[in-house]
Amino acid sequence: MRRWRRKYYDLFSTIYDRFVALHSSDKQGKLRSYLAEKTNAAQGDRVLDICTGTGSLLRCLTRRVKERGIVVGLDFSIGMLEVAKRKNRNLNSVYLIQAEASALPFKTNVFHAVTCSHAFYELRGETQDHCMEEVGRVLTLAGSFLIMEHDIPKNPVIRMLYYIRLMSMGASKAIQILRHEKAYLSGYFENVTSFKLPGGFSKIMVCREPLISDPPKA
Numbered sequence: 001m002r003r004w005r006r007k008y009y010d011l012f013s014t015i016y017d018r019f020v021a022l023h024s025s026d027k028q029g030k031l032r033s034y035l036a037e038k039t040n041a042a043q044g045d046r047v048l049d050i051c052t053g054t055g056s057l058l059r060c061l062t063r064r065v066k067e068r069g070i071v072v073g074l075d076f077s078i079g080m081l082e083v084a085k086r087k088n089r090n091l092n093s094v095y096l097i098q099a100e101a102s103a104l105p106f107k108t109n110v111f112h113a114v115t116c117s118h119a120f121y122e123l124r125g126e127t128q129d130h131c132m133e134e135v136g137r138v139l140t141l142a143g144s145f146l147i148m149e150h151d152i153p154k155n156p157v158i159r160m161l162y163y164i165r166l167m168s169m170g171a172s173k174a175i176q177i178l179r180h181e182k183a184y185l186s187g188y189f190e191n192v193t194s195f196k197l198p199g200g201f202s203k204i205m206v207c208r209e210p211l212i213s214d215p216p217k218a
């Protein structure tokens, strides 16, 4: 199944940026800049963008961490990563890694911030749970996880299409999470806040203070 999902995204990568440009109201990519700003990442920090897709957020993140910082874009689709590589080829602080969001190939407590833009609700149920655990593990204790997502559409027809898309992606658990978002995220982070973005179609959930289920022994 996972292989077919990867193939789907490999194919999607050939038109992804054009598709986003067509239907998004955020023509200048202002929301991505806003997300990068909300990470509070500072010069020299390490930031991870999971499910990075074509890497549109990476440039905004490099502006925060500057040359001495590190920005890692992670995705399981080689097609998406190839586009991300072309788009970010002049950025020395950007590294691209092919991996599963539910099994992050990094040491514990290494990233100052982790971002996930318009992808978390597309993950399958068990992948979402493992991804939350993994993000909590790779973040520093003061680190934060920022999830940017579409808000639930107000128009009933668009809302139905939105739910159908999630179901077709096998992400039916996302619908439950959407209804109890704060409770779900609070199972992994002490401090969870959420706010709507300018334009009113998207939101950012900011998760701080990862809850450590298995603290390292002293």
Ligand SMILES: C[S@@+](CC[C@H](N)C(=O)[O-])C[C@H]1O[C@@H](n2cnc3c(N)ncnc32)[C@H](O)[C@@H]1O
Pocket: 009, 050, 051, 052, 053, 054, 055, 056, 074, 075, 076, 077, 080, 099, 100, 101, 102, 116, 117, 118, 119, 122, 123, 127
């Ligand atoms: C809708 S795109 C979002 C891309 C990008 N974050 C953006 O905002 O444009 C979802 C991305 O998540 C990736 N993805 C989906 N499931 C994944 C998984 N289990 N592990 C890693 N990447 C995954 C896909 O390959 C795709 O690039």
